[in-house]
Amino acid sequence: MAQNLRTPIVCVMGHVDHGKTSLLDRIRGTTIAEREAGLITQHIGATEVPLDVVRRVCGDIFKGDTKVPGLLFIDTPGHRAFTTLRARGGALADLAVLVVDMNEGFQPQTVEAIEILKRFKTPFIVAANKMDKIPGWNPHPGQPFILSYPEQSERVKVALDEKIYVIIGKLYEMGFSSDRYDRVRDFQKNVGVVPVSARTGEGIPDLLMILMGLAQKFLEKDLEYRAVGPGIGTVLEVKEEVGLGTTLDVILYDGELNVGDTIVVGSRGAPIITKIRALLKPRPLSEIRSEEKFKQVKKVVAASGIKIAAPGLEGALSGSQIRVAAGDIDEVAAAIKSEIDAVRIETESNGILIKADTIGSLEALVNELKKESIPIRKADIGDISKRDVSEVKTIKDPLFSAILGFDVDILPDAKEELFGSDIKVFTNNVIYRLIEDYKKWVVEQKQLFEKKRYETIIKPGRFIILPDCTFRQSKPAVVGVRVLGGVIKTNLDVLKDSGAVVGTIKGIQENSENIGEAGAGKEVAVAIDGPTVGRQIKEGDTLYIDVPEKHAKIAEQELFEAMKIEDKESLMAYMEIKRRGNPFWGK
Secondary structure (H helix, E strand, O other): OHHHEOOOEEEEEEOOOOOHHHHHHHHHHHHHOOOOOOOOEEEOOEEEEEHHHHHHHHHHHOOOOOOOOEEEEEOOOOHHHHHHOEEOOEEOOOEEEEEEEOOOOOOHHHHHHHHHHHHHOOOEEEEEEOHHHOOOOOOOOOOOHHHHHHHOOHHHHHHHHHHHHHHHHHHHHOOOOEEEHHHOOOOOOOEEEEEOOOOOOOOHHHHHHHHHHHHHHHHOOOOEOOOOOEOEEEEEEEEEEOOOEEEEEEEEEEOEEEOOOEEEEOEOOOOEEEEOOEEEEEOOHHHOOOOOOEEEEOEEEOOEEEEEEOOOOOOEOOOOEEEEOOOOHHHHHHHHHHHHHHHOOOOOOOOEEEEEOOHHHHHHHHHHHHHOOOOEEEEEEOOEOHHHHHHHHOOOOHHHOEEEEEOOOEOHHHHHHHOOOOOEEEEEOOHHHHHHHHHHHHHHHHHHHHHHHHHHOOOOOEEEEEEEEEEEOOOOEEEEEEEEEOEEEOOOEEEOOOOOEEEEEEEEEEOOEEEOEEEOOOEEEEEEEOOOEOOOEOOOOEEEEOOOHHHHHHHHHOOHHHOOHHHHHHHHHHHHHHOOOOOOOOO
């Protein structure tokens, strides 16, 4: 059975600057410290750590027998390894290491990583990194945590445990039971938290040992892949290489690849069918001075990372499946195309347009947008193009006049098309930030629309005629007033408390200057055509701007919360007058 077990694939995830790369470098550095030839193999996009190396690094803490041949660490950081590397309808990674800076705690990308792990139901452990930063930490380079911890002072132990408890608390909030790994009895029910230092190497043995144990416990059945037969893999990246043209970086998770094999790869159009011209592996570190970065091999077996050179790979898609076409080529091509078509969705007639770098990224973005009830008009893979911008220009709802791009560029012709348009483009390489930016913009746009709408409707202005401020009795009457609420404007009718319209404002002056309107608190001179002071109106009267019923309804039902207190009071007083004769007025 052991010979059928392939190497488990381990993805390292976490927030930027929390030590993902340092941790991988330390794992590599630990295993190649003595420069034994062939002990560690550098793959494309991955690093293989064989079982005998794990045993040596772990030393006395390595217990029991294992059939797992080693560990294949995916070098691609963060979400990308999960959203790009997909297989069997889920994630390609068998296990994950979530790196958390124990001094900074959970950050946005930590939360995003956990959501991805939860969705794919991937077993994981937490590497609580940077324990060497705890004040007073006494370093023991390369030591297992369980040997280094007892050597610390009580104060340092308490400080470390407090930081671990914070992580355990956060995991609990997200639905996971966890504990420091040496206190966990059942790793199938609890997430192990392993304190490590990527800088000193402390805790790395514990981390490797737990990963081997998890692989043995969780994955024995899943790891029984064929070491022979037609290869199946996932495209990690499509790259231009000098002298080779367009190449594919591939993680092969089943079967084998041989030079000369016919392969089928997903693309934006029909699947690409081509023949492998060369299989390339990175040169070992001992051969780093070689002028050629890669060495050619004739054959590669799962699980491994490999670079493939073949004709016609220009349109290949990151995240798509790659298969050796051993039988019916059309059947294989149809299967790969259906997978891509299933993701390229046009969900609703109205909604935003989204673009992502890979199939998996697009799936992840679609899932998160659905959670937020944000409708999607179109979802596609690739950079933002002129065609995308033209499509969004046809959308009538301004709140959907947006393009969300995850880990993609805006093409030059798209930038030209965007110039002078109202279309908003958001790009980011963190899904949740992308969505937060869009949601924030929507709130701002709504506020802007409300403000514009508020400015266009006739507001229920209310003003009082001041004593001893009659400058002219009639034709028109000119009086001094104080605006109590809302806004008064020229050419609007005014009415009294009784509900009777008494005239029309023909002019407003402030400091002998003509003005078009006056707001709450202003004292101005107003010319009212129609009434005579002393008859229809008199000093001390409160008058109201007569508002069309439709405007009053909008003000009361849609804009009331955004109004100032004095404007609300004016509206309420005006509505009371209008509803004396008709209780349903403006409703």
